[in-house]
Amino acid sequence: MKNTILVVGSVALDSVSTIHGSTKRALGGSAVHFSISASRFSPVKVVGVVGEDFPVPFKRFLKRRNICLDGLEVMPGRTFHWKGRYDRDFKNARTIATELNVFRHFNPKLNGDHARCGVLFLANIDPDLQRGVLSQMAGPRLVACDTMNYWISLKRASLVKLLRDVDLLFVNEEEARQLTREYNLMTAARKILKMGPSGIVVKRGDSGAMLFYGRQVLSIPAHPIEKVVDPTGAGDTFAGGFMGYLASAGDWRDFDALRRAMSYGTVMSSFSVEDFSVKRVGSLSSSEIRARYDKYVDALSIK
Amino acid sequence: MKNTILVVGSVALDSVSTIHGSTKRALGGSAVHFSISASRFSPVKVVGVVGEDFPVPFKRFLKRRNICLDGLEVMPGRTFHWKGRYDRDFKNARTIATELNVFRHFNPKLNGDHARCGVLFLANIDPDLQRGVLSQMAGPRLVACDTMNYWISLKRASLVKLLRDVDLLFVNEEEARQLTREYNLMTAARKILKMGPSGIVVKRGDSGAMLFYGRQVLSIPAHPIEKVVDPTGAGDTFAGGFMGYLASAGDWRDFDALRRAMSYGTVMSSFSVEDFSVKRVGSLSSSEIRARYDKYVDALSIK
Numbered sequence: 364m365k366n367t368i369l370v371v372g373s374v375a376l377d378s379v380s381t382i383h384g385s386t387k388r389a390l391g392g393s394a395v396h397f398s399i400s401a402s403r404f405s406p407v408k409v410v411g412v413v414g415e416d417f418p419v420p421f422k423r424f425l426k427r428r429n430i431c432l433d434g435l436e437v438m439p440g441r442t443f444h445w446k447g448r449y450d451r452d453f454k455n456a457r458t459i460a461t462e463l464n465v466f467r468h469f470n471p472k473l474n475g476d477h478a479r480c481g482v483l484f485l486a487n488i489d490p491d492l493q494r495g496v497l498s499q500m501a502g503p504r505l506v507a508c509d510t511m512n513y514w515i516s517l518k519r520a521s522l523v524k525l526l527r528d529v530d531l532l533f534v535n536e537e538e539a540r541q542l543t544r545e546y547n548l549m550t551a552a553r554k555i556l557k558m559g560p561s562g563i564v565v566k567r568g569d570s571g572a573m574l575f576y577g578r579q580v581l582s583i584p585a586h587p588i589e590k591v592v593d594p595t596g597a598g599d600t601f602a603g604g605f606m607g608y609l610a611s612a613g614d615w616r617d618f619d620a621l622r623r624a625m626s627y628g629t630v631m632s633s634f635s636v637e638d639f640s641v642k643r644v645g646s647l648s649s650s651e652i653r654a655r656y657d658k659y660v661d662a663l664s665i666k
Numbered sequence: 667m668k669n670t671i672l673v674v675g676s677v678a679l680d681s682v683s684t685i686h687g688s689t690k691r692a693l694g695g696s697a698v699h700f701s702i703s704a705s706r707f708s709p710v711k712v713v714g715v716v717g718e719d720f721p722v723p724f725k726r727f728l729k730r731r732n733i734c735l736d737g738l739e740v741m742p743g744r745t746f747h748w749k750g751r752y753d754r755d756f757k758n759a760r761t762i763a764t765e766l767n768v769f770r771h772f773n774p775k776l777n778g779d780h781a782r783c784g785v786l787f788l789a790n791i792d793p794d795l796q797r798g799v800l801s802q803m804a805g806p807r808l809v810a811c812d813t814m815n816y817w818i819s820l821k822r823a824s825l826v827k828l829l830r831d832v833d834l835l836f837v838n839e840e841e842a843r844q845l846t847r848e849y850n851l852m853t854a855a856r857k858i859l860k861m862g863p864s865g866i867v868v869k870r871g872d873s874g875a876m877l878f879y880g881r882q883v884l885s886i887p888a889h890p891i892e893k894v895v896d897p898t899g900a901g902d903t904f905a906g907g908f909m910g911y912l913a914s915a916g917d918w919r920d921f922d923a924l925r926r927a928m929s930y931g932t933v934m935s936s937f938s939v940e941d942f943s944v945k946r947v948g949s950l951s952s953s954e955i956r957a958r959y960d961k962y963v964d965a966l967s968i969k
Binding site: 451546569571573583588590591619622660662663665 | 754755849850852853870872873874876883884885886887888889890891892893894922925926929963965966967968969
């Protein structure tokens with residue numbers, strides 16, 4: 364179980380429209396995007412909740428991908444549904460509707476198999492729930508979490524408490540600033556490192572990503588994309604590639620392993636934006652991943 | 667003269683204020699930032715104009731740095747003066763005053779030494795003047811130019827004409843979009859490549875830089891900076907490092923040389939923002955440049 368990842372987060376139906384088209388009630392949610400990406404590298408178990416309307420084909424789709432759904436609770440009612448629209452620049456999603464439905468009552472309970480997973484990823488949910496999950500674990504070797512502006516402003520104290528026990532934090536630039544009230548990203552990152560985590564991954568969209576680990580700083584570019592179709596889930600797909608690789612890598616504290624994890628995160632998220640929902644990442648061949656990874660890494664190797 | 671760079675652009679006095687302080691009538695201008703950066707790699711000759719008020723110590727400062735000022739005309743009147751302020755995010759400069767002064771009458775005339783330079787950099791000036799300079803050259807082996815939103819909207823036809831005879835174009839993302847009326851950067855770049863240049867360098871500030879060369883695309887990150895003091899001239903300093911290295915590299919069409927040029931541009935511009943005016947780049951030791959270049963390139967080399 365050392366390399367098995369437990370992810371706790373949302374399983375959702377997404378209705379998204381962009382300049383390139385739209386989807387209705389497509390497979391989505393942070394735990395889903397994370398899992399599909401991570402499962403290319405390591406076994407994944409999901410803890411989440413769906414309503415009775417959650418399509419059986421979606422469950423089958425996930426199970427076929429080395430993703431254990433024993434922890435996917437089905438509650439009376441409807442599945443979490445998010446409806447949003449992106450502008451031409453794909454920077455900001457405009458939320459049209461957020462129907463929490465059964466997700467409002469999400470109270471994750473782990474079984475023994477979940478508790479013994481070596482790696483834990485706490486996707487973006489209420490920090491009280493994130494702490495509740497962590498307290499049920501039997502000493503994982505690597506704990507990472509994500510969060511968002513909403514929790515930083517509403518449940519700051521709980522989030523700060525959680526960070527003491529987390530190894531890696533995933534944020535975007537705005538969240539790093541909001542959490543530390545510090546504009547400069549380098550200074551903000553150093554402040555967060557003092558709050559507990561050993562490492563911080565800052566996701567910067569088409570500006571790439573940064574890793575702060577101890578005194579080391581790594582900035583890497585995004586993989587250039589010809590046509591962005593739908594950025595929904597790109598951050599979770601990044602985290603999935605990152606954590607999936609890292610869980611398989613043995614010593615995750617090795618900076619070379621962390622650099623490869625950053626690159627796999629970048630590559631997986633570059634695929635995810637090329638189509639709606641999980642279409643692209645859910646149908647990738649291993650050789651496609653390998654080829655893009657090699658291309659990405661080779662381009663950055665300046666001789 | 668094969669490796670000597672001729673740069674034609676502004677020589678200015680800048681009064682800049684940022685959250686970290688301010689300067690009054692400090693050394694600035696595109697040709698100046700470019701030259702100081704480029705001269706670390708290749709000999710540079712400047713063609714520009716200043717007024718009678720241009721301080722003698724500034725001339726001495728430039729001459730000491732392998733920069734030939736034979737083409738720096740002194741006209742009756744005052745030197746171009748720009749006054750601006752940056753907000754906390756350093757993204758947009760707010761112009762408080764632009765006093766063109768003698769620069770309004772700038773009409774670059776080359777002598778025989780200028781005309782025989784192997785490499786030409788046309789900094790951001792009126793495309794009519796850029797074309798006038800190019801027509802005076804005796805067959806340079808590499809021609810690059812910069813431009814800005816102002817010329818793209820006001821002198822589009824002249825700029826498009828110039829691009830037919832230019833090897834490399836330096837722009838930022840907005841300029842690439844404005845020039846092509848195409849939002850997607852990759853598509854915009856391909857459209858520009860059809861207009862004449864073999865390569866396009868897109869400067870993206872703290873998001874790094876991209877190079878489009880034929881069918882190849884390279885995206886590289888910025889070098890992470892602890893404290894940005896003044897971003898004025900960062901783009902010209904980037905171009906200086908890029909062109910300076912490339913002029914010294916023999917075959918500039920070699921993609922490995924272009925990738926190293928991108929890295930030297932990144933490194934030089936990362937120094938430039940660490941202090942006001944040309945203070946940091948103008949006082950760098952070769953070992954400082956080498957050390958940061960090695961650090962930058964090593965970090966990106968993912969094993």
